[in-house]
C-alpha cells in the first residue's frame with residue numbers, strides 16, 4: 001500500500017453505494033417505486049426524523065462526523081416536494097416527545113414512541129402523490145429482540161399508522177430502518193404498495209436508501225434471511241433464549257435449509273429474495289465438472305427498461321444419502337455489473353465440491369469425522385432466490401471422502417436432533433435421531449501434542465525487528481522472554497489503555513517495560529465492526545451494518561469499502577479491527593444479528609472474507625468474531641449452546657473457516673459463552689484442533705472482553721484462565737495492568753502446578769509476536785513508517801468535542817487537592833465538561849474517580865480526560881450494578897498553574913460522585 005491518505009469522498013461514495021445495494025425491496029405493486037421527479041411526498045413516522053445508523057453496544061459506538069438519515073436525504077433531493085405541513089406536525093410532536101435514549105448500554109428501548117396518526121395528518125396523505133412511512137427498530141449487545149410489540153412486531157400505534165396511511169394514500173411505501181428482519185404479517189393486512197428494508201446504513205445510510213427510493217440506484221439487494229409468517233415458525237425459537245442451556249435441536253436445518261425442506265408454506269419472503277426495478281433473464285447450465293470443481297455458466301440479460309444489477313444464486317440439492325440433507329444449499333453466488341437495458345453478461349462460477357460436502361459425525365457412511373459426498377444425483381439450481389430457482393443441470397457422483405478430519409468439540413450431552421427423510425413423492429419428513437456424542441477427550445489430545453519448551457535465555461540483545469530482518473529466528477527471540485513477561489503477554493490491557501490509540505478497546509503484546517525493551521510494540525485493536533470505536537470522542541467513519549452488507553451479495557464492493565476502513569485504522573495506529581462479526585442468524589430474536597450477515601454460512605463467510613481481504617490490502621488485521629455459537633445475548637456468558645458436531649462444522653463454523661482459508665484472517669475472538677459444555681475461550685479443540693491444525697490459521701486468538709473459561713464439568717469463573725492458555729487462546733482481554741494480575745487469575749499457579757506449561761505460553765507468545773511482525777505496530781516501533789504515511793497521519797483531521805459548560809476550580813490552599821464535585825458534571829454519551837483548574841502544586845496528581853452505574857458488569861462506560869486538549873487517559877469502568885467504586889490514575893500537571901481539564905463521556909447511565917486530584921508527594 002503506498003497511498004496512505006484517506007479519501008473521505010471516496011469512502012463516503014463506497015459506503016453510499018453499499019447502503020443502496022443492500023436495500024431489499026420486498027413489495028412494489030404497480031411500480032410504486034421509484035419515486036418520480038416532481039412528485040409530492042408525505043413523510044410519516046417519527047423515525048424519519050432520527051434514523052438508526054447502527055445497532056447498540058460495542059458494534060455501534062462510532063463517533064461520526066455526520067449522519068445522513070432518510071429525511072435528511074429526502075430533503076437534499078431537490079426533485080421531490082416534501083409535504084412541509086406534515087413535517088411541521090411531526091416536528092412539533094417530537095419536541096414534546098423527544099427521542100428516548102433509555103438507560104444506556106443494554107437498556108436502550110427497541111423502538112421509539114410513535115405519534116398517533118390524526119385526521120389532519122391523513123389529509124396530508126390524500127393530498128400527495130405518495131406516502132412514505134418510516135419504521136425503526138434497534139437492538140444490540142446485551143439486549144436481544146423480544147417477540148412482542150415494539151421489538152419484533154409493530155406496536156399498535158405503528159400498525160394503525162400504516163393501516164390508516166395505506167387507506168388514505170394513493171401509494172404507500174413502508175421503509176424499514178431496522179437492524180434485523182421483523183415480523184411482516186402486517187403487509188398482507190394493509191397491502192402497502194411498496195415495502196423496503198433499508199436496514200441500518202451507517203453515516204451514509206439515508207443517502208443510500210434514497211438513491212434506491214428515487215431509482216438513482218436500481219434496487220438489487222437480496223434477503224440474507226428467510227422471513228417466515230410467525231416467529232414460532234423458526235425451528236430454533238423453541239430453544240432460544242435460555243440463559244443457561246439451549247439445545248440446537250434443529251441441527252443443520254437453519255433458515256431456508258429448514259423452510260425449503262419442511263415448511264415452504266410458512267415462508268412470506270424466501271432467502272435470497274428481493275425485487276428490482278428492471279427484469280432479468282438468466283440462463284444457466286453446468287459447463288464443467290472435474291473431480292474437485294463444478295463450473296456453472298450463467299448468461300444474464302437485462303430484459304427490462306432501466307439499468308441494474310442482478311444477483312445470481314446457485315443452490316445444490318445433494319442426495320439424501322445416509323446423512324440426510326436439506327432440499328437446498330447455497331453453494332455460490334455472483335453479482336453482475338450494472339447492465340443497461342438489453343445488455344448481457346456471462347458469468348463463469350467455479351464451485352469447489354467441498355462446498356457441497358456433508359460432515360459425517362456418526363460414522364453412518366462408514367467414514368466418521370469426514371467431509372463426504374454421498375452417492376447419487378447432484379441437482380443444481382440457479383436463480384435469484386432460493387424458491388424461484390430453476391434447474392441448471394445435474395450429475396452423478398459416487399460416494400467419496402473429500403476430507404478426513406478428527407472428531408472435535410462434539411457434544412457430551414445426549415439429545416435428539418432433526419433429520420430429513422425424503423418420501424417417495426419427493427417431499428421431506430422431519431424425523432429425529434440421537435446426536436453422536438464425544439468419544440475423544442480434548443485434554444488427552446492436548447497432552448499428546450504439547451509444544452516443546454524453549455530454554456529461557458534472558459535478554460540477549462535481540463529486538464523483534466531483528467526477526468523481521470531475518471537476523472534471528474522467532475524461537476531465538478522468544479526464548480529471551482522471561483516467565484513473568486510470558487504470563488503478562490497473555491493479558492491484554494484495556495479498555496482505553498494509554499499505551500495505544502486513545503479510546504480503543506485494548507493493547508496487547510509489548511505491554512510491560514521489559515517487553516518494550518525487547519522491541520515488542522504494543523499492538524492496538526478497536527471495535528468494530530461498523531466503523532472504528534474510539535471512546536474518547538475521536539471521530540471515525542460509520543459503516544453500514546453487517547446484515548446490510550450481506551444483502552448486497554457484492555463481495556467486490558464490500559472489499560473496496562473495507563480497504564478504506566483498513567486505511568482509516570492505519571491512520572489511527574490501530575492494528576486490528578474487532579470485526580467483522582460473523583455469527584449465524586440462528587433466530588431473528590438475536591439482538592446482535594445487525595452486526596452479523598446471514599442465516600447462511602457460505603454467504604457469511606464470503607462477505608466476511610471480502611472484508612478481511614479488504615483490510616489486509618491496507619496492511620491491517622481483522623478479528624473475526626465471535627468464535628463460535630454466540631447466537632443470543634441473553635445469558636451470553638452463562639449459556640451453553642449444545643449442538644452436534646455436524647451442525648457445528650456445517651453451520652456455525654463454516655463462515656469462520658471461509659474467512660480464515662479464503663480471507664486470510666489473522667485474528668479471532670472467542671465468545672463469552674460455552675459450546676458443548678466448554679467455554680469457547682478454553683476449548684482446545686476449537687482454538688487448536690480445528691482453527692489451527694485443520695484450517696492452517698497462524699494468527700492470534702483473543703477472548704471477548706472479560707470472558708471466562710472453565711475446567712470441564714465445572715462452571716466458568718473469573719480467575720479460571722489457565723484453560724485459555726492451554727487451548728491456545730493467546731490473549732485474555734482485558735485487565736487494567738497486566739503485571740499486577742488484578743483479576744487474580746490462576747495462570748501462574750497452574751504453571752507452578754504443572755497444569756499448563758512454559759512451552760504453551762511460549763507458543764502463544766510466538767503467535768502474538770507473529771501477528772505484530774505483520775502489523776504496522778512493528779514498523780512504528782522500528783521507526784520504519786514512511787514519511788508519506790507519517791504525513792498522512794499528521795494531516796488526519798483533528799476532531800474535537802464540544803464542551804458543555806466551563807467550571808472554574810482552585811486547589812485547596814492547605815491540602816493542595818482539587819475536588820470536582822459530581823453534581824457539576826453532565827455524564828451522558830457524547831457529552832463533555834470542561835473545568836478550568838488552578839493548581840498550586842506542580843507534579844503528579846492521583847486522580848481518584850468515584851463512580852457507579854446501575855448496569856450489569858459487561859456494560860462498558862468510558863470517561864476520557866484531556867489536559868489542555870491533549871488526551872491523557874480514558875478510564876473505562878464496567879457496570880457496577882449500583883455500587884460505588886473508585887478508580888485511580890496518575891495525571892501530571894508539572895508545568896504551569898492553569899489548565900483546562902476536559903472530561904468526555906462515552907456512555908449513558910454513569911454517575912460520578914466526585915473526582916479528587918490529590919498531589920503525589922512521596
Ligand code: BGC
Nearest residue numbers: 058505527578625704705858
Ligand atoms: C463485545 C465484543 C467487543 C468487545 C470490546 C464485548 O462486549 O462482545 O464484540 O469487541 O466488547 O468492546
